[in-house]
Amino acid sequence: MSEESAVVTGKKPFVPGKSLLTPFNIIAGIIVIVGLFITVLRFTKGLGTVTNLDDNYPWGIWIGFDLLAGVALAAGGYVTSAAVYIFGMKRFHSAVRPAILTGFLGYALVVFALHYDVGRAWRLPYPFIMQQGTTSLLFEVAACVALYLTVLFIECTPAPLEWLGFKKARNIAVKLTMLLTIFGVVLSTLHQSSLGALFLLAPSKLHPLWYSGYLPVFFFVSSIIAGLSMVIFESTLSHHYFADKMDETHMNEKEGVALGFGKAASLVLAGYFSIKVIGIAVDNNWHYLATGYGAWFLVELIGFIALPCLLYAVGVREKNLTLIKWTSGLAVLGIIINRLNVCLIAFNWHLPSEDKYFPHWMEIGISVFIVTVGILVFRFVVTRMPILYEHPDYKDSH
């Protein structure tokens, strides 16, 4: 099989003498082995052995990073499919499949990570079959994440079905696209905001600069920024590492995707910055800005909201793709910092520093393990299935 035919069919050519022992594989292998070792410890010895969680901090980085940041960064799926299928921006079509795949893997890993925190996996369906009522925000989040994971799974299926040659099943899945996109946008709007609303329960624990009646709005709006930036960020990495898997359409559209998504992210960041400032004004929290926490809040507000907003705008104006790509990394980092601030850093702000939470190395180990599993599965899928190229049997069938 030639290299060219391998790309269009998705089947990897056999390269004699090519070793699997690449630096990436070795590092990923070590992380996976350590992760599996910690997993065994977690499920045999309990949370106390592998975490620094306590009564003040029942939620650590497995919630702050793996879940809150994970869900926000997986927003690229609904943002991209809404832009292409609902708003009719067909010029971004090549970005849909990688974005949906990233979204699906993101949500799947969020649920996977939740098992480490919750423990007994067989109790995961409990919110639906054994509960006190449906007014809990956690019920709403559980219902939406479960449904949206199912939606993303079905949205993902055309690629593996094309790869396996199941034409009829693939055509049925494609016909559901519009319905699933609308359902996905509704579910995402609900649970992205509900994750912020969870913290409305703790006005005395969360620092006033981060606590606001607008927290659900902040979480939802920032998820759009996370989704747009993540698509640019993921596309940059894919173009670097999987360029040989991309077809001409993907290559031709990449500049337009970066410019279009960068422009949208810049506008949404400007809006997000505005409502964050209004959030301070509504609660009259200006005096807190002169404190240590205030300085950290300003770092987030200026360094990770206003700065990427301006850099995206300059990048779009000057058509500077390198600047847009680097800015997407800054914006993604900003969203992670925001979720960690709300969940951990500005949480329990009254506590003395010796009682503050810092994650155990094994908690960090599990988070790194989960991200690595995501990268490995992403690599497995894009090197085999028609994600970054159109399958020759279905060209122009969208």
Next chain:
Amino acid sequence: MHEFYVLQEFMLHTKGIVYILMVAILLGMVGFWHFLTGREED
């Protein structure tokens, strides 16, 4: 820090600032949109 004795004073103060901010944001957004799209070809 400004002292407030009744809720009405607090609301008047904060709402007043929010209204001023909203005018600034609306004007700022128009300027920002022009900056963002200023070099786009029709």
